[in-house]
Amino acid sequence: MRRMRAIAGLSVLFMTVGLLLGSLSPASQAGAGAAGGPLSWFAGGNGQQGAIKAMASYGVDLYAGTLHWTSGCEVWCYDGSDWTRVATGGFGDTDNEGVVSMAVFNSELYAGTLNWVSGCEVWRYDGTDWTRVQSGGFGSGDNHSVSSMAVFGGALYAGLENHVSGCQVWRSADGSTWNRVSADGFGDGGNADASSMAVHDSMLYVGTFNPDTGCEIWSSADGATCNQANDDGFSDGHNGTVSSLRSFKGKMYAGTWNNRTGCEVWRRDGPNPADWTQLGGDGFGNKNNVDASSMSVFDSCLHVGTYNHDTGCGIWRSADGDSFQQVNTGGFGDTNNLDASSMATHGGSLYVGVADWERGCEMWRTAGQGGQPYTDWAQVSFNGFAGATWYVAEGSTYGGFETWILVQNPGSGTAHVTLTYMTGEGEKEGPATDVPPGSRVSVNVADTVESFNVSTEVNSDKPVVVERALYYNCRQCATGSLGATCADTNWYVAEGSTYGGFETWILVQNPGSEPAEVNLMYYTDSGMVSGPIITVQPGCRETVNVADTVETFEVSTEVTSDNPVVVERALYYNNRQCATGSVGATGTHTDWYVAEGSTYGGFETWILVQNPGSEPAEVNVTYQTGWGEVSGPTLTVGAGCRESINVADTVETYTVSTQVTSDNPVVVERALYYDNRQCATGSLGAGFTGTTWYVAEGSTYGGFETWILVQNPGEDTAHVTLTYMTGEGEKEGPGIEVAPGCRVSVNIADTVDTYNVSTQVTSDKPVVVERALYYNERQCATGSVGFDVN
Secondary structure, three states: OOOOOOOOOHHHHHHHHHHHOOOOOHHHHOOOOOOOOOOOOOOOOOOOOOEEEEEEEEOOEEEEEEEOOOOOOOEEEEOOOOEEEEEOOOOOOOOOOEEEEEEEEOOEEEEEEEOOOOOOOEEEEOOOOEEEEEOHHHHOOOEEEEEEEEEEOOEEEEEEEEOOOOOEEEEEOOOOOOEEOOOHHHHOOOOOEEEEEEEEOOEEEEEEEOOOOOOOEEEEOOOOOEEEOOOHHHHOOOOOEEEEEEEEOOEEEEEEEOOOOOOOEEEEOOOOOOOEEEEOOHHHHOOOEEEEEEEEEEOOEEEEEEEEOOOOOEEEEEOOOOOOEEOOOHHHHOOOOOEEEEEEEEOOEEEEEEEOOOOOOEEEEEOOOOOOOOOOOEEEEOOOOOOOEEEEOOOOOOOOEEEEEEEEEOOOOOEEEEEEEEEOOEEEEEEEEEEOOOEEEEEEHHHOOOOOOEEEEEEEOOOOEEEEEEEEOOOOEEEEEEOEOOOEEEEEEOOOOOOOOEEEEEEEEEOOOOOEEEEEEEEEOOEEEEEEEEEEOOOEEEEEEHHHOOOOOOEEEEEEEEEEEEEEEEEEEOOOOEEEEEEOEOOOEEEEEEOOOOOOOOEEEEEEEEEOOOOOEEEEEEEEEOOOEEEEEEEEEOOOEEEEEEHHHOOOOOOEEEEEEEEEEEEEEEEEEEOOOOEEEEEEOEOOOEEEEEEOOOOOOOOEEEEEEEEEOOOOOEEEEEEEEEOOEEEEEEEEEEOOOEEEEEEHHHOOOOOOEEEEEEEEEEEEEEEEEEEOOOOEEEEEEOEEOO
16 A cells, blocks of 8 residues: 655755756645546646656567656556556655666666655566665665666666765666765765766766756766766856756767756767857757756657746757757647656657646657657657546445445556455455456445445556446435545535535545544635544545534535545435535636536536635636527635535526636536435536546446536537447447537437446547436436546
8 A cells, every 4th residue: 555645855856856857846736636636627636647757668668657746656568559557656665756767787677766765766677576676775865866877888877866965876787786886976065966877989978966066977988987078067057957968970968957048958079078069059949948858869860858837848859969940849739748857769659758747747659750840749648647546535335325436447458456445444455356448347345345434445557447336225315426546635625515404524535554634624605614633544534524513505625634635525415315426626726617517307506616715716607508608607706615506597408518717716516406306416527628538437227327418618619429338348439519618418328238338538629528327217316527638
């Protein structure tokens, strides 16, 4: 089980921004996330695996190492079609926050870690198993990071980061026994990091991070005796880091971090420290390109990846080693893609690992087709490899409750899945199951545990999608929700009521190995009310009754914790005749989308807006119906307050979606009731639109009906295709058109008749997707926002 903990010492970490994060600041991560995973709008929006810091081609596959502050680094393997997770949770220690270097040596793969607590480590992989070959920072906890690796002269070299006495270089002839070959900081303690390494012309080159006098490059013919090969900072102290080094066309090239005038690329043209030539200008003509983070030679051209906090990362190409042209659009079309943090060539393609601290890291691939930019860029991983770990806070298998975990595998390879249950008494080992490609598997939690309080952790070697369904009183009422792909220390729950027959419960899951001290704060229509403080033991689940503190029709909740947890909400009405439930949000947004809604034929729909900020929020509501957009109300939600909007006050229709925009960040949920509130569904809204969505839950047999609801808030018609994933594999669904400003509902039963069906929705224009499921002539229902991977 992962060890979830608050990260200490980040102020020191961010001193090395040029090396690790391309001048990422802690503030740039604030407020990222929300529920439902690295998608910023659902759990994991803290970036999940936020950066791909290292890559290597090993055997016939490509390997990528990630960085994650709380749950530990991961290593992923790509076979050209599917990604498989081959290391997780920091190799069993979440203090290993990142894999920041990789190298292949003696037919094995080596990975160096970032570890601020006990010191960096080196791990070795033989294609099947990982073995730790160095730990404890090579004997000093001050050696935080194995920032660089290279193979030279029949030995493996590792460059270490040390802010106390200076960087170090170590060498191993067999990968197991290591010897130090450099003085502290090459004789200057200001050289805090051996940030990059490369081999050129029978010489080993090491680039440093030096915030005092500027970066340095050291060269060695024997791997031990070193000479400085450049002037400090290339005569500019603002060149703080040599972030990348590469040999190209008989010359050595170096890329720097410079947050004053922009990154620089230098070429060595002679034997003396001054014999370097700057190329491409400061920041390639844009000072916001602050870091030349990565380099690779591909298609007989030198490629340089940059960090840009304004327009997103850039990829720059030079065929002659003199002039450079950009060959991608900024951030690959997403300005949250800040940093091209790693590059590798593999299988005739150039791969770029991208840091995105909003929605999680991404991997992009090109074969170099087209002009400027390349026209064949393809995204081959999404949102921090979202979906390999899921958390479900809600669950009960006692006293008339039943709980199901629904696992969808949209990939082309079988997913090997294991479940762990967290109860009031601690962890219980759940089943292991295989989910074939293009299919759905349902797991009955009661087959393993009988408890009022049970949460679930789902681990898979491949990305999957997980939802939860809970039924009560012989399925007279039900709740359902998308799971969360990450634990977090801050959660928001917009929906809640404790008056007039309503009861609301906050469910807190602690998947970590340390107790979590949890504080609850309630937001009502009249202001904030302090809730209880509880301790959730590791591997346990706790339940909080909101009515123990407040009695009101309108209440939202904020949950804060000293260690990451997972939060859901359950609401019951009229002696539990109907219920709604949803995962919480880990962040706020100024734009929210709600695909589901109906205000005709016995339906009522409410939009619930929570303002956890310190300033009032001016909120505008727009409805998307079957015939187009309709302007909704404008209202002010006071600081620390919650407001409810009755959609029927504006439109009367079977089909209505909602768009909420606000001048200050808020949180939005949706509640829908049917037949005088005999059944209900509820869900967190979506903070983003997307072109690919997944819905794990669905059934069209034995009294079930399932609908897929597609909202198009854009200005162009969306051409949408549905694919269904059943226990027997994929089934082709319909193709539909959703006009701009409209909503379309699709009945899955028109295509498949089965107990187990998941859905994939793809669109040529960004849309929003939800799912509604009804049972027993709509006596009970569940609903949830889909999982967006764009």
